[in-house]
Amino acid sequence: MNDFDESIERLIEYFRTLPGVGKKTAQRYAFSIIEGEKLRAENFASAIVEAKEKIHFCKECGNYTSQEICPICESRDKKVICVVKEPKDIIAMEKIKSYSGVYHVLFGTISPLENRGPNDIKIRELLNRVQQNNVTEVIMATNPDVEGDATAMYIAKLLKPFNIKVTRLAQGVSIGSDLEFADEVTLERAMQSRREID
Secondary structure, three states: OOOOOHHHHHHHHHHHOOOOOOHHHHHHHHHHHHHOOHHHHHHHHHHHHHHHHHOEEOOOOOOEEOOOOOHHHHHOEEEEEEEEOOHHHHHHHOOOOOOOEEEEEOOOOOEHHHOEOHHHOOHHHHHHHHHHOOOOEEEEOOOOOHHHHHHHHHHHHHHHHHOOEEEEOOOOOOOOOOHHHOOHHHHHHHHHOOEEOO
């Protein structure tokens, strides 16, 4: 037997599908919606639907955007590219207010255990961008874990013939952690102390 009315249970279950949301938090979210104004609930539902309908990947870098090309690619220096694993890593890296280059989303990392090789992520597209935009530096900002390091090294080897600077974020970011959880001070230090990949 359910603890709550069926519609409340359904709402709780939908909140529980979100990352990091357990049963108690899902219940709090559900009751917040129920106890709040109807207009607030309608606006919340509308925002979810609108985001789902309008947001897609930037044609150039892979960032989330409602335009064909995201505002970062439209306005930034294309000669420096910061390579990240997924679009949400861009949000983390943007905490560094001093970075003025663009991004490239790989949509994954090389991981033999997960049967994901170089052709399964957006490496070819990165090489094309490097050629087309006369890039001077590629900053590897994949997560500091085994897959992120292997991917960074693999891409660095592919970029050698282009005779450009390839750097890696310094280890201010803890090994095995995700960029999205790093604070801006740590990321700023990691960016400033980045080292060239041999």
